Amino acid sequence: xxxxxxxxxxxxxxxxxxxxxxxxxxxxxxxxxxxxxxxxxxxxxxxxxxxxxxxxxxxxxxxxxxxxxxxxxxxxxxxxxxxxxxxxxxxxxxxxxxxxxxxxxxxxxxxxxxxxxxxxxxxxxxxxxxxxxxxxxxxxxxxxxxxxxxxxxxxx
Numbered sequence: 001x002x003x004x005x006x007x008x009x010x011x012x013x014x015x016x017x018x019x020x021x022x023x024x025x026x027x028x029x030x031x032x033x034x035x036x037x038x039x040x041x042x043x044x045x046x047x048x049x050x051x052x053x054x055x056x057x058x059x060x061x062x063x064x065x066x067x068x069x070x071x072x073x074x075x076x077x078x079x080x081x082x083x084x085x086x087x088x089x090x091x092x093x094x095x096x097x098x099x100x101x102x103x104x105x106x107x108x109x110x111x112x113x114x115x116x117x118x119x120x121x122x123x124x125x126x127x128x129x130x131x132x133x134x135x136x137x138x139x140x141x142x143x144x145x146x147x148x149x150x151x152x153x154x155x156x
Contacts, residue, residue, distance in 0.1 A: 027104045027133035027140075030077035030147050037073060044070035047092040051117055064088050064122075067147065069098040069113075072139050074147035080155045081125055087149055089113070089121040098145070099137040109137040125151050 033041075048056050048068050056066035063084065068075040069091040079087060089100050090113075097112035100121045113119040125132070129151050136145035 027135055027146055029133075030074070033077065037077070040071045040073050041068070041075035044068040044073070044075040044092050048090065051092060051115070052090075059088070066090060068092050069136065069145075072096075072136075072143035072145045074136070074145065077146070078148045078150065080150045080152050082153060082155045083129070083151055084124065084126055085151075085155075086122055086124045091115045091119065098139065100134055101137045101140075102132065102134045103137075104133055112138070125149060127151050129153060 045056060045068065047070065048066070056068065059066055064086045065079050065081055065088070067079060067087060067089045069089060070093050074089075081087065089098075091098050093115050095115075097114050099110045099112050100123075101107065101109035103109070110121045113121060132149045132151065134147050134149070136143075139145035
């Protein structure tokens with residue numbers, strides 16, 4: 001089954017409206033970019049280019065920042081975006097499904113997405129400046145698969 005999930009304004013509004021009070025536990029900080037994580041993210045970018053036929057950074061001019069999911073890692077683990085930017089999560093793993101979950105904000109976990117060009121999770125960050133942590137539902141506790149979006153009007 002192929003599906004794409006797109007977050008609507010209601011999700012964005014609920015993130016900024018204080019859904020964090022519903023969360024049972026705080027999302028951990030994303031992992032540091034160690035040489036090992038850097039290598040994983042370089043491999044993720046190579047896989048992305050093989051699947052999609054262009055560098056992930058080429059979508060920045062369209063207001064889209066891509067986060068790859070690979071080897072239990074969000075690549076990059078943290079993104080800094082201007083308000084109004086769309087963040088797109090894509091799975092470039094071979095056989096593992098991943099999800100995106102703004103658990104701390106009290107949001108439901110996305111459906112699991114598989115390595116398929118038609119499967120993605122997107123969210124437009126029309127939110128006030130701040131930090132918005134997220135995690136991969138099946139892999140955050142066992143593998144430390146967590147990430148963060150920072151909304152910053154001064155972002156490049």
